[in-house]
Amino acid sequence: MLKRLRDPWPDHRAERTLGAVSLLVGAAVVAMVAFVGVHAWPIFQHNGLSWLGPGGSIETEIANMGSSSQHPPASVYHLRAWPLVYGTLITTAIAVALGLVIAVFSSIFIVELAPARLRKVAIPVIRLLASVPSVIYGLIGILVLVPFVGNHIITAQQKASVQNVVELTGAGLAVTVVILTVMITPIMIALICEAFVSVPRSWREGAIALGVNPVRAVLAVTVRAARPAIVAAAVLATARALGEAIMISMVSGSRSFAPRPGDGITFFFEPLRTLASAIVDYHEGVSAPALGSALYAFAFLLLFSAFVLSVAGYLIKLPLRKYGVRG
Amino acid sequence: MATGPGRRSSLRSWRWSDRLALAFAWAAGLGLCAIATAIVVYMGYRGVQYLRPSLLFSRPSVSTTQSGSGGFLDPLLGTALLTLIGVVLAVPLAVGSAIWIAEYGQGGRGREYLARTVESSIEVVAGTPDIVIAIFGLAIFQLSLFAPLSFTASGGGVFGKSFIAAGAMMSLIALPPLFTATRDGLQAVPAHMREAAFALGKTRIATIRRVLLPSVRSNIAAGVTLGVSRIIGDTAIVVLLLGETLRFETQGGVPGLSMLRGTGSTLTSYVYDNSPAGEGAAPQKAYAAAVVLMVFVLALNLIVDRMGQSRGHATGLTAAGPVV
Numbered sequence: 191m192l193k194r195l196r197d198p199w200p201d202h203r204a205e206r207t208l209g210a211v212s213l214l215v216g217a218a219v220v221a222m223v224a225f226v227g228v229h230a231w232p233i234f235q236h237n238g239l240s241w242l243g244p245g246g247s248i249e250t251e252i253a254n255m256g257s258s259s260q261h262p263p264a265s266v267y268h269l270r271a272w273p274l275v276y277g278t279l280i281t282t283a284i285a286v287a288l289g290l291v292i293a294v295f296s297s298i299f300i301v302e303l304a305p306a307r308l309r310k311v312a313i314p315v316i317r318l319l320a321s322v323p324s325v326i327y328g329l330i331g332i333l334v335l336v337p338f339v340g341n342h343i344i345t346a347q348q349k350a351s352v353q354n355v356v357e358l359t360g361a362g363l364a365v366t367v368v369i370l371t372v373m374i375t376p377i378m379i380a381l382i383c384e385a386f387v388s389v390p391r392s393w394r395e396g397a398i399a400l401g402v403n404p405v406r407a408v409l410a411v412t413v414r415a416a417r418p419a420i421v422a423a424a425v426l427a428t429a430r431a432l433g434e435a436i437m438i439s440m441v442s443g444s445r446s447f448a449p450r451p452g453d454g455i456t457f458f459f460e461p462l463r464t465l466a467s468a469i470v471d472y473h474e475g476v477s478a479p480a481l482g483s484a485l486y487a488f489a490f491l492l493l494f495s496a497f498v499l500s501v502a503g504y505l506i507k508l509p510l511r512k513y514g515v516r517g
Numbered sequence: 518m519a520t521g522p523g524r525r526s527s528l529r530s531w532r533w534s535d536r537l538a539l540a541f542a543w544a545a546g547l548g549l550c551a552i553a554t555a556i557v558v559y560m561g562y563r564g565v566q567y568l569r570p571s572l573l574f575s576r577p578s579v580s581t582t583q584s585g586s587g588g589f590l591d592p593l594l595g596t597a598l599l600t601l602i603g604v605v606l607a608v609p610l611a612v613g614s615a616i617w618i619a620e621y622g623q624g625g626r627g628r629e630y631l632a633r634t635v636e637s638s639i640e641v642v643a644g645t646p647d648i649v650i651a652i653f654g655l656a657i658f659q660l661s662l663f664a665p666l667s668f669t670a671s672g673g674g675v676f677g678k679s680f681i682a683a684g685a686m687m688s689l690i691a692l693p694p695l696f697t698a699t700r701d702g703l704q705a706v707p708a709h710m711r712e713a714a715f716a717l718g719k720t721r722i723a724t725i726r727r728v729l730l731p732s733v734r735s736n737i738a739a740g741v742t743l744g745v746s747r748i749i750g751d752t753a754i755v756v757l758l759l760g761e762t763l764r765f766e767t768q769g770g771v772p773g774l775s776m777l778r779g780t781g782s783t784l785t786s787y788v789y790d791n792s793p794a795g796e797g798a799a800p801q802k803a804y805a806a807a808v809v810l811m812v813f814v815l816a817l818n819l820i821v822d823r824m825g826q827s828r829g830h831a832t833g834l835t836a837a838g839p840v841v
Contacts, residue, residue, distance in 0.1 A: 204722035205621050211613035212635045218689065219638035225656040226649065292545050295538070299546030303539070312546060314822065315553045321818050322556065323750030325785045326807050329792050330556065333800055372552060379549075403531050405539045426644075433646020436752040440794040466648045473757050476655055486656070489649045496644050 226493060229486035232479070236267035241487065244272035248446035248463075252472060255480035266480045273448040274488065277462035280363070280449070281438065282431040285370035290424055292371070293378035294413060300379070301386040302408050320376035328440030331369045336360040336441060339459070348456045356460060361443035364458040369437060374430050378423035385419030386412050418507045425503035429496050435466035444471055465492055557811075564808030567801045573809070577763045577787075589806050591764045592787035595680075596749060598776075599759075599783055602684025603748045604741060607691040612737065614639070615699035616725055643693035651757040654686035658758070667768070667778055678760040679768070680777045686754045691744030698743065702736030703729060739824045746817040749810070752785040761786055784810045 233241055251269055258266045300312050340360025349358045389412045397407035413420075443461020446468070451457050463471070465488040475481040528536065572588035614635060622632030642650075658667060659677035667679035706729055714724040760766070760780025767775035782790070784806050789795050791803035 198720065199722045199726070201720040201722050204725075205617070208613050208617035208621065209631075211610060212617045213631075215610055215614050215692065216635045216638040219641050221657070222642075222645070222650070222653045225653055229656055292549075295542040295545040296549055298538075299542040303542055304546060308546075312550060314818075315550050317818060317822070318557070318815070319549065319553050321746060321750070321814055323752065323785060323810060323814060325750075325752040325788050326556075326560070326811060328794065329788055329803055329807050330559065332793055333803075334559070375549070403535055405531070405535045405542070409535075409538060429644050429646075433648060435646065435648040436756070436789065440789070440792060444794075466646060469648050469652060470753060470756060473652075473655075476652075477659075485652060489652045492646055492649050496646070497641075500644065 223493060226486055226490050230483060230490040232267060232483040233269055233487040236264055237269055241269045241271055242275055242491075243270055244448075245270040248273055252475075252481060252484065255484060256472075256475045256478050258478060258480055260479065262480050267483065269484055269487075271465075271484075271488070273446045274463055274465050274468050275491075276448045277442075277446075278432065278464040278466070281366050281370060281442075281462070281464060282428055284367045285374060285431050286424060286428050288367070289371045289375040289378060289427055290420070293375050293382055293423065293427075294420065296375070296379050297382040297386055298405075298408050298413070300383055302404065302412075316376045316379050319372065320380070324373065324434060324437040325440075327369050327373060328437040331365055331437065331441035332361070335365045335368070339365055344459050348459065352453065352456060352460065356445060356447050358456070358459050359443060359461070360459070361441055362459045362461045363442075363449050366438055366442045366462070367458075369441060370431055370434060373434065373437070374427040377430060378427050381419055381423040381426065382416060385416035389415045418510045421503055421506050421510065425499050429499055432492060432495055432499075433466055435464075435470045438464050439467035439470045442467060560804075560808055560811050563804040564811075566804070568805040568808050572802070572805050589784065589787050589802065589809075592782045592784045592806065593809070595759070595765070595781040596783040596785070598680060598781075599684055599687055599755070600745055600748050602680060602777075603687030603691050604745060606685060606688035607695055607744055608737075608741065610688065611692045611695035611740070612699050612730075615696050615703060616730075619700050619703035620721060620725060620729075639693050639696050642689055643697075646753075647690060647751055648753040648757075650686050650689055651754040654682055654754065654758050658682040658685075665778075676760070678758050678780055680759065680779065680781065683754055683758040684777075686758060687748045687751065690747050690751060690754065691741075694743035694747065695737070695740035698736045698740030699733060702733035706732055735824065739821065742817055742821050742824070746814060746821070749813055749817070750785065752789055755783045755786040756789060759783065759786065761790065763787075763790075 246268070248269075248271060254266055254268075255262075296316075300309055300316075304312060337360060339362075340358070344358050344360060352358060393415065394407050394411050397411050398404060402410065442463060444463055444467065445461040446463045447461055449457050449460035449462055453460070469485050469488050472481060472485060476485055528539075531539075569588075573593065574590055575588035576590045577592070578587040618632045618635060622628060655677055657663065658679070658681075659675045661675055663677070663682075664675045666681045667676050710728060710732070711724055714728050715721075719727070755761075759782065761782055762780045763782060765776060765781045766779045768778040768780075769775045788803050788806045788810065791799045791806070793800070
């Protein structure tokens with residue numbers, strides 16, 4: 191057999207083998223969507239699309255599902271997962287908005303304003319922040335930030351004002367959003383820096399020659415020219431933020447509660463749960479049919495939103511293509 | 518105004534919004550450096566406080582006291598085993614697909630269409646959250662078809678959680694960086710090398726084996742390092758697919774296969790379990806394991822840095838970085 195390996199290989203057979211390998215990889219993706227969809231179907235079948243809506247308490251619904259038998263009646267499949275969807279939406283939206291602003295200004299700093307020595311330090315720093323595992327972010331969050339927020343920032347009146355509904359322990363929206371922003375900003379900085387560097391110098395120098403000060407020149411010329419890359423960075427960061435499960439499960443307080451903006455500042459300290467962190471929190475019950483379907487439904491929603499994101503990113507970049515440097 | 522050739526205009530002549538933008542840019546850049554320094558310093562401080570060499574070499578054991586509960590040798594070995602399985606499964610798939618797409622993917626409408634489909638599906642995998650990949654792994658490995666790959670309960674339910682299951686999903690995680698690195702490396706090989714080989718009468722597959730693959734060795738190495746750093750840092754797949762037993766629990770009698778079919782833990786799931794979010798209330802052990810994890814990640818980061826430098830890139834952030 192070794193001799194067969196050492197002899198020259200026939201070309202068409204090698205091509206077909208390699209083609210089969212590639213198709214296997216492609217088939218894995220199709221299988222992923224198919225399996226998750228098939229397992230998620232019972233929830234859609236029993237609830238229609240209203241399982242995304244509000245009403246009822248998720249904790250009781252899931253407890254119901256977890257304690258049911260192998261062939262549960264249809265009422266057990268009742269699910270109204272709006273608090274989870276809402277939690278996912280607000281954490282992602284706030285983190286991406288904050289992160290995009292910070293990323294654009296940090297990229298301006300790295301590419302234009304930083305002295306050479308500081309730039310040599312900043313680039314490994316960004317790469318380090320991007321490669322720290324999410325469980326370590328969660329550990330620092332739950333052992334350092336959560337007690338700090340719980341003991342020093344949340345006042346006793348705030349705790350008393352919501353104590354009939356929910357308990358404020360410091361683990362909640364604020365800490366989640368802060369850590370999520372730190373996690374997704376390096377991704378955006380990398381893409382935006384690459385785009386800034388590829389904008390021709392002469393464009394910016396032309397603006398400066400016309401008397402514009404350097405910062406305004408960067409904002410008016412380089413940032414505008416790099417808009418497709420900024421959109422791409424935002425899409426990538428949103429996909430990352432949507433799928434973050436472990437860190438959020440550690441610092442968000444893990445209560446399926448929809449934080450109420452009407453509470454004022456307390457809104458930022460209320461606990462929440464996202465779709466991804468719900469999958470991690472309830473994963474032990476996946477063999478119960480109803481609970482398993484619910485978890486697969488959450489995963490299907492995440493898959494679907496990742497797909498919608500990449501289509502949306504493509505559509506947003508389309509009109510920008512004529513102005514931008516990088517598509 | 519103090520302007521002249523080579524002189525920056527004085528700050529006093531700027532608008533307020535521009536001064537604000539300047540201040541904010543400096544604050545953002547320095548703030549991120551400060552956060553990274555704080556993370557490293559704090560983990561170092563906790564590491565010096567809690568990490569003992571005995572923790573690295575003793576196996577975890579169940580006990581009610583901290584001093585009796587042992588170290589994390591099993592999670593450490595679990596990380597190594599899982600990374601090995603993931604890389605061993607990912608390298609043939611990724612390199613094979615990259616070769617097919619770069620070398621055989623041109624020519625003919627049908628073949629181009631297939632090549633673009635495979636590339637898009639790998640991008641879909643790259644963009645999928647790891648929790649979705651983990652739950653897909655559960656869906657697959659709980660089919661009775663795959664019962665021999667894990668534990669089967671007495672009621673007939675397939676457990677679906679084992680090193681093989683987790684390793685297979687880890688290979689899906691490591692596949693996109695490896696594929697992209699290999700494909701870019703192959704596309705960067707100049708055409709005259711291939712043409713010289715063809716002119717000498719070599720078949721396409723022989724050119725690939727003898728000429729192209731050796732020249733993309735460094736790309737493959739960079740891709741493998743990226744994949745390894747993704748595998749080591751991943752927690753969701755481990756928590757869902759590895760059974761989270763503190764020590765290695767083997768299944769069945771065959772020596773090597775029993776460990777692959779069995780359950781265990783890795784550094785990441787050990788940190789998760791010992792933090793207040795998991796069952797344990799042992800933050801000291803969690804910090805110690807987290808420090809070891811950070812050291813591995815930093816070391817991999819440095820290796821990728823060195824590899825990226827030798828190939829050169831505009832800012833060095835995307836070429837070989839774990840970022841994109």
